[in-house]
Amino acid sequence: MLFHLGLPLVALRLWLRARKAPAYRQRIGERFASGLPVMQRGGIWVHAVSVGESIAAAPMIRALLAQYPQLPITVTCMTPTGSERIKALFANEPRIQHCYLPYDLPWAAGRFLDHVHPQLGIIMETELWPNHIHQCAKRAIPVVLANARLSERSARGYARFARLTQPMLAEMAWFAVQTEVEAQRFRDLGARPECVAVTGSIKFDLSIDPHLLERAAQLREQWQATRRPVWIAASTHAGEDESVLSAHRTLLASHPDALLILVPRHPERFDSVHALCQQQGFTTVRRSSARAVTPDVAVLMGDTMGELLFLYALADIAFVGGSLVPNGGHNLLEPAALAKPVLSGPHLFNFLEIAAMLRTAGALQEVGDATALAAALQHLIAHPQEARSMADAGLAVMKANQGALRRLLDGIERLMAKR
Structure with a gap:
């Protein structure tokens, strides 16, 4: 109920953003899991909120394409600029599927997951959406937080909603965290200690065109x-x-x-x-x-x-x-x-x-x-x-x-x- 009470605010925010950036007026249905493009099911779902996360995720996605040549990979984001970047990065890759991630409403998250039915979900950095994560858990879809980071300020914010944060983090399969300090913040907030590992930042593995x-x-x-x-x-x-x-x-x-x-x-x-x-x-x-x-x-x-x-x-x-x-x-x-x-x-x-x-x-x-x-x-x-x-x-x-x-x-x- 709480999430639905926020719908008017979501609509207002979308309208305000559309005034500044008209691209937000397009594909609105996708944000509510309506009119999603036809997709192959059973692959890997990767969520990168916007441009920076999409660029950071690109080497990982290319490696996954090579490692699992039989699987489609669905890449979602939340912004038009992120969408354009994903399309440009993978324009010649037919196994990449793309749409906006629906807003974090229980029914929208469930409809999206039933449409894509991924074997695994990978969320980049710190995009934690409780309903999407819970709906994944209900369907036995493991979720990874990749290249995870959590600033002290963000940790304080999540701690204020501990009753929501703790069960959400406990439902996640693995946290691949950039630093030990951030790993401890995830543990303190409720992540299972055995599911938290310090892997470093994949931004250090940036691939530069030699020319x-x-x-x-x-x-x-x-x-x-x-x-x-x-x-x-x-x-x-x-x-x-x-x-x-x-x-x-x-x-x-x-x-x-x-x-x-x-x-x-x-x-x-x-x-x-x-x-x-x-x-x-x-x-x-x-x-x-x-x-x-x-x-x-x-x-x-x-x-x-x-x-x-x-x-x-x-x-x-x-x-x-x-x-x-x-x-x-x-x-x-x-x-x-x-x-x-x-x-x-x-x-x-x-x-x-x-x-x-x-x-x-x-x-x-x-x-x-x-x-x-x-x-x-x-x-x-x-x-x-x-x-x-x-x-x-x-x-x-x-x-x-x-x-x-x-x-x-x-x-x-x-x-x-x-x-």
């Missing part, structure tokens, strides 16, 4: 930007773009040819951020326009989907957003894997362990505001050997912590062997 840096160098040569200082501010949120542009203005005073690649996190902000760049007097080109970046261009706005790694590859220095505002940060390992010195704001509560590793290795520098960001950029441009040392340190951290994907796949294989 990516070469293609980026070629494009910079076409732009006549080989010697230009180029930095990227990636996955920025509302409230950060102003600071980023302020830092870039300061940088231009000492390096007039500097180029900023600005990549807002959410597509619905592309137009407003582009307008902000123009209002502030920056000559700006949108990546989607396919226009060349000429020497007079000060800002390239990354408004395309699926190109973030390539945009990182184009830059000399990377700032990772969601961190100057209290959003918890985003994936610091993507620029590190491309051997870029990494800057971020102080708000990294979603990536504390990874941030600590990079910080200890000398691969990450945190800044508190636009002034500090500009100073860090100027210092790294003036001291290329120091920038190189940061980049090498980040790459070393990546290599030293790989192997989580193999450990995760081994655990999944053990569960599948019991089916």
Whole structure:
């Protein structure tokens, strides 16, 4: 009953999101397990809430396709951007099935599971939905929480609803957790200790196209930007773009040819951020326009989907957003894997362990505001050997912590062997 009382709020939230991003108006039936696409039954179900989780899940999904060549894999998400990313990642894979995950209502969860009838459910990171998990348990479908993470703040939130959280976690088959600290949080909240294992973060197992840096160098040569200082501010949120542009203005005073690649996190902000760049007097080109970046261009706005790694590859220095505002940060390992010195704001509560590793290795520098960001950029441009040392340190951290994907796949294989 409690979940149904929340339906008006769910409908209101969907309507508000649809006003900002019209894609939310499409496929509404799927969110209530109505009009689901025709699907093969009996495979593996993977849930990745949005873009970041979809990208993180991709190597695992490809490995599962290879390991179980006879099984379909159903990949669900909650956002239009996540949906587009899943379609792009697996466009040529006929065994990948996709739809939105229905809202966490008992009847919707049950209808979805009866439609797909998976042998195993895999949820990425921390998307815990009690009704979906309970409906899986009723059907004897084991559920894995893969690449699991749980911040202290999230743990406190779940603890406030212990009567709901404890039985939900107890019904899950396996937690493949990133760190021991987070593993203990899951145990404290009610996960069965024998079902919790520290496997590490599969984000360290990021697969990079070996030709990516070469293609980026070629494009910079076409732009006549080989010697230009180029930095990227990636996955920025509302409230950060102003600071980023302020830092870039300061940088231009000492390096007039500097180029900023600005990549807002959410597509619905592309137009407003582009307008902000123009209002502030920056000559700006949108990546989607396919226009060349000429020497007079000060800002390239990354408004395309699926190109973030390539945009990182184009830059000399990377700032990772969601961190100057209290959003918890985003994936610091993507620029590190491309051997870029990494800057971020102080708000990294979603990536504390990874941030600590990079910080200890000398691969990450945190800044508190636009002034500090500009100073860090100027210092790294003036001291290329120091920038190189940061980049090498980040790459070393990546290599030293790989192997989580193999450990995760081994655990999944053990569960599948019991089916």
